Structures are given as C-alpha cells and as structure tokens.
Amino acid sequence: NAGVTQTPKFQVLKTGQSMTLQCAQDMNHNSMYWYRQDPGMGLRLIYYSASEGTTDKGEVPNGYNVSRLNKREFSLRLESAAPSQTSVYFCASELSSYEQYFGPGTRLTVT
Amino acid sequence: AQSVAQPEDQVNVAEGNPLTVKCTYSVSGNPYLFWYVQYPNRGLQFLLKYITGDNLVKGSYGFEAEFNKSQTSFHLKKPSALVSDSALYFCAAAGGGNNRLAFGKGNQVVVIP
Numbered sequence: 199n200a201g202v203t204q205t206p207k208f209q210v211l212k213t214g215q216s217m218t219l220q221c222a223q224d225m226n227h228n229s230m231y232w233y234r235q236d237p238g239m240g241l242r243l244i245y246y247s248a249s250e251g252t253t254d255k256g257e258v259p260n261g262y263n264v265s266r267l268n269k270r271e272f273s274l275r276l277e278s279a280a281p282s283q284t285s286v287y288f289c290a291s292e293l294s295s296y297e298q299y300f301g302p303g304t305r306l307t308v309t
Numbered sequence: 310a311q312s313v314a315q316p317e318d319q320v321n322v323a324e325g326n327p328l329t330v331k332c333t334y335s336v337s338g339n340p341y342l343f344w345y346v347q348y349p350n351r352g353l354q355f356l357l358k359y360i361t362g363d364n365l366v367k368g369s370y371g372f373e374a375e376f377n378k379s380q381t382s383f384h385l386k387k388p389s390a391l392v393s394d395s396a397l398y399f400c401a402a403a404g405g406g407n408n409r410l411a412f413g414k415g416n417q418v419v420v421i422p
Binding site for chain 1: 313318341343345349350351352353355358360399401402403409412413414415
C-alpha cells in the first residue's frame with residue numbers, strides 16, 4: 199500500500215517549456231487535489247477532482263490544466279512554464295470529510 | 310470565504326516543555342478542523358482532526374488539540390516537546406458544504422535541546 203505517489207520528485211524547466219506532473223493513489227479515494235506550496239503562503243489549491251470524470255478550479259488555476267485519467271490517477275500539466283510557477287507541488291487524495299493524504303511532492307524550478 | 314490564521318511564524322520551545330501552536334479559523338456552518346505536520350523535504354502528514362464530539366482531540370505522536378467554538382480556535386498542544394517534533398505545522402479547516410480545505414500559512418516549531 200504505497201498511498202499517494204508523485205513523479206517526478208524534482209524538475210527544472212526553462213521558461214516556455216511544458217511538463218506533466220503525475221499523481222496516483224491506491225486507497226480507492228474518490229476525491230483528489232493539486233496544491234502548490236510557497237514559503238509563507240501555506241498550501242494553495244490549484245485544481246481538484248471530486249470524482250472520476252470531474253475537475254474543478256481551485257484558488258490558483260491560471261497556467262495549469264488537469265486530467266483525472268481514472269479513479270487512481272490525477273495529472274497536472276503546465277503548458278508554458280513561467281518562473282512564477284517555481285514551487286513545490288503536492289497531490290492529495292481524500293478519505294472522507296476533508297481528511298486528506300498527501301504525496302511526497304514535486305520540487306519544480308522554472309528558469 | 311473560509312480562512313485559517315496561524316499568527317506565529319515560528320515557535321521555539323525547550324525540550325521537555327509544553328508546546329502550543331495556535332490556530333483560529335473562519336468557516337460557514339460546523340467546522341471540520343485538522344492539523345498536519347511536515348518534516349523537511351516531505352509531504353504533509355495527518356496528525357488529528359475534529360469533526361464533532363469531545364472538544365479535546367487526541368492524535369498521533371502524543372499531540373492533542375482543543376476545539377473552542379466561542380473563540381473559533383483549534384490550538385495544537387503537546388505536554389512535553391521532543392527535539393524530533395521540530396517541523397512545520399499546518400492547521401486546516403473546511404465547512405458549510407464547501408469541499409475545499411483551507412490551510413493556514415504554517416508554523417515552524419523549533420525544539421531546543
């Protein structure tokens with residue numbers, strides 16, 4: 199039982215490049231989330247998916263897209279990376295009643 | 310809109326002393342309240358939650374939190390801090406049927422040997 203896994207762990211992009219962050223959970227949870235963590239700002243919600251086939255914008259969705267591929271997988275795509283997207287990205291899945299479990303994170307640097 | 314405030318950036322405490330990390334919240338309806346801990350270069354780990362019931366909630370690693378409805382607070386406590394408790398602590402809240410969890414900005418806890 200791996201919980202929530204994320205790939206890659208680290209990534210460096212040049213401005214304008216694209217990439218997809220992968221997330222998978224093996225806990226059979228319905229809801230999944232993408233957050234970004236920046237110093238002094240806590241976690242900010244980018245997108246979430248309440249169930250397979252549905253996605254919704256969070257607090258900071260601009261510059262990102264998501265795909266809920268199936269119940270297990272929820273990917274985050276940066277179409278044209280910008281330095282402002284340098285951050286640590288966390289995926290989470292939800293057991294019930296807002297109780298969320300987090301992956302180990304992806305550290306992204308955009309130069 | 311729901312929000313969470315963690316008023317202190319850093320909490321320093323001597324090993325063996327009581328540890329308190331403060332959190333206040335603003336949500337609609339009945340609150341769902343959580344504490345998470347983050348060790349360096351790791352994801353957030355669930356510590357404890359309050360949904361309903363006893364105002365004093367016990368969680369992992371000897372931590373507990375007290376729900377105070379009148380003060381809209383959910384402070385995290387540990388009777389005797391360990392050096393290994395040094396980490397970043399996040400308070401989170403949700404309520405009113407809004408399926409989004411709002412996080413505070415986090416508190417760095419430093420336990421001094």
